[in-house]
Amino acid sequence: MAGTVEINLLTGLRYFTYAVTPNETSFERVEDVPNYVQQVTPYFILAVLLEYVICMATGTRKLRLSNDGYISMSQGLCSEIPKLFARSAELAAYMYIYDNWRIMELPWNSAITWWLAFFGVDIGYYWFHRYAHESNILWAAHQVHHSSEDYNLSTALRQSVLQKYTSWVFYIPLAFFIPPSVFLVHIQFNLLYQFWIHTELVGTLGPLEYILNTPSHHRVHHGRNPYCIDKNYAGTLIIWDRMFGTFGQEDEEVVYGLVHPINTWQMDIIQLGHLKYMWGLLCSTPGLSNKLSVIFKGPGWTPEKPNLRLGDPNDLPEVKAPVQTYNKMNPLWVNVYVYIQFFITLGINQELTLRKLGMSQSTVLLAAFFLMFTLYTSGAILDQQPHGPVLECLRCAAFCGINMYxxxxLDTVPVILHILQGLFIAFTAVWAVQSLNIVTGKNSYKAEMTTTNTKVD
Structure with missing residues (x-):
């Protein structure tokens, strides 16, 4: 994807709110469509920090950026890494259908085509999002986004590695007549719009609440209160929920997260834990019909009540705020360390995205694995898992070896590589000591797990 340009703050804000025109966002070829998501990545971080400052200054909410917020951002980066070695599944499938089976070819530079794509992508997202909650196999990926017990801008970044490999089906009808370049523009802006609505700092927006998906509407969607379940699937326009009977108004204080919280910050459990649960349920459930129901019916379906496709609402646990949230507190140096690794990983990912065409597929694949491994070990460290320091020591040592090679x-070595080499030698030593402390029972970085209510009274 070409077309990467520098953007300013005002342009970034317009991108987040879908405040763009057909003229400035219409392109003839897919290769010409900018990677809008990559362009606004610095603004994701800036917005998260700004929200944190406002919450701290006003005392309205304690944002847990040192652990839960970090995990949300790391899962967002994790979901982008597979794009280093494979084209987006949504785009690849879409282009294949368009190139081989399109019924008509609408002009790429027409405002009518642009608006058809706007509404088409948005209703496609509604139905994908709805079935991601109503079908267990799709929920296995989408539950990642709902696994945080907090609700702030960092939560928007908590995304699944697998979701894009299922969502593409719902956009196929557009591929019979909407050019891929137009589709690619809107699939990005539909995603970007949903970033800013993940906040508690914005109340209701008056008449806009009848048309647009707003923070108030989306807070309901992220709730695990019984009145919140299976409500407000909208991407940009809330009109689809109003039309199809899935709209819910924000009422009592929302309690966020999964109906059955996973209580971990380990990446493998967050991303793949529900698949493991499904496999166990599949093996223990008798009968082919019931096994298919485990896969394709709702996450709440049970063999005891086979006619209730989405499960029995009466089985939902009663939840009311305030609640206790999963929270493991770590020393400040650990929190700072994982953020250092996050920004190094983010920088490497950005560089690989720009330079991957000049690299072999095996090199890119190995780099992607290393970045994933970095995010995995950071989660294990924050979750105070015994294997975390050991794996981090090995990872840092491996980085030193790769960097030396x-x-x-190179004929001319960038200064940054020398700096990173020195840092990672020190990091290796630190985690070697921590690993030794674990063996001897003197783990100095581990702190007691506490459960906290993040709402400020």
């Missing part, structure tokens, strides 16, 4: 192949 890269330096040996």
């Amino acid at each position: 890269i330096v040996s192949q």
Whole structure:
């Protein structure tokens, strides 16, 4: 994807709110469509920090950026890494259908085509999102986004690695007549719009509440209160929920997260834990019909009540605020360390995205694995898992070896590589000591797990 340009703050704000025109966002070829998501990545971080400052200054909410917020951002980066070695599944499937089976070819530079794509992508997202909650196999990916017990801008970034491999089906009808370049523009802006609505700092927006998906509407969607379940699937326009009977108004204080919280910050459990649960349920459930129901019916379906496709609402636990949230507190140096690794990983990912065409597929694949491994070990460290320090020590040592090899192949070595080498030698030593402390029972970085209510009274 080409077309990467520098953007300013005002342009970034317009991108987040879908405040763009057909003229400035219409392109003839897919290759010309900018990677809008990559362009606004710095603004994601800036907005998260700004929200944190406002909450701290006003005392309205304690944002847990040191752990839960970090995990949300790391899962967002995790979901982008597979794009290093494979084209987006949504786009690849869409282009194949369009190139081979399109019924008509609408002009790419027409405002009518642009608006058809706007509404088409949005209703496609509504039905994908709805079935992601109503079908267990789709929920296995989408539950990642709902796994945080907090609700703030960082929560918007908590995304699934697998979701894009299922969502593409719901956009196929557009591929029979909407050019891929137009589709690619709107699939990005539909995603970007949903970032800013993940906040508690914005109340209701008056008449706009009848048309647009707003923070108030989306807070309901993220709730695990019984009145919140299976409500407000909208992407940009809330009109679809009003039309199809899934709209819910914000009422009592929303309690966020999964109906059955996972109580962990480990990446493998967050991303793949529900698949493991489904496999166990599939093996223990008798009968082919029931096994198919485990896969394709709702997450709440049970063999005891087979006619209730989405499960029995009476089985939902009663939840009212305030609640206790999963929270493991770590020393400040650990929190700072994982953020250092996050920004290094983010920078490497950005560089790989720009330079991957000049690299072999195996090199990119190995780099992607290393980045994933970095995010995995950071989660294990924050979750105070015994294997976390050991794996981090090995990862840092591996980085040193890889970096030394890269330096040996270059005629002119960038200063940053020397700086990183020094840092990672020190990091290796630190985690070697921590690993030794675990073996001897003197783990100095581990702190007691506490459960906290993040709402400020």
